[in-house]
Amino acid sequence: MSSEDGVAANSRPALLVIADSLSYFGPKGGLPADDPRIWPNLVAAELDWDVELVARIGWTCRDAYWALIGDPRVWAAVPRAGAVVFAVGGMDTLPSPLPTALRELIRYVRPPLVRRGVRETYNWLQPRLSKLGRPVALPPHVSVDYLEQSRNALAQLRPELPVLGVLPSVHRCDAYGLVHTGREPAVRALRKWSAAHDVPLVDLAAAVRENVMSGQGNPDGIHWGFPAHVEVARAMTKALQEVG
DSSP states (O other): OOOOSSOOTTOOOEEEEEEOGGGTEETTEEOOTTOTTSHHHHHHHHHTOEEEEEEOTTOOHHHHHHHHHHOHHHHHHGGGEEEEEEEOOTGGGSBOSSOHHHHHHGGGOSSHHHHHHHHHHHHHHHHHHHTTOOSBSSOHHHHHHHHHHHHHHHHHHOTTOOEEEEEOOOOOOGGGTTOOTTHHHHHHHHHHHHHHHTOOEEEHHHHHHHHHHTTOSOTTSSSOOHHHHHHHHHHHHHHHHHHO
């Protein structure tokens, strides 16, 4: 990855968001990256910036780092970025009693009949085993290590570029056994990292808790309704204005 220092002259800054599905899912499912109702676009509209959203369902801090070093869309966005937001970490905190790699590999199982059987078995076991609360998808120290590698990589290219992170959201998701004991250890680790490297954190839980816990978000119990996107956008805009 290479970059010229600073935002290109006479160009509008871009908000580079590397995120999980919370950035682009609404109350009925996934939405296009240019949907004006999702929080990255709400923030960009408020700041009069462009937005580059690089995201995928299930992404953790590890996936964000891999995107940063391996996705040419990210390389193209960094030179003109006004700020980078790592809106990941929530998936890291969820119970993952079955290896994440197993879930990702199910799609490659052949023939289709066997694949369906494996998926059904996985979906039956996951919520039941999740009630144990552990292990989580990524331990907090591993999540923070990937975030720090990401922050440091950007600092080598553009030391003046603001980098923001998030504190995990909350959920009431049956697929994870309604368990989220991994959140608080992650919050402690993230706050420690934030203080050590002066990285602002936006608390997603504070912004979306009412929407999620009241059942007004997505029926899956993990993604949000549009009022929650508005609240996240408000908190994110405030944080960006403070570092701008």
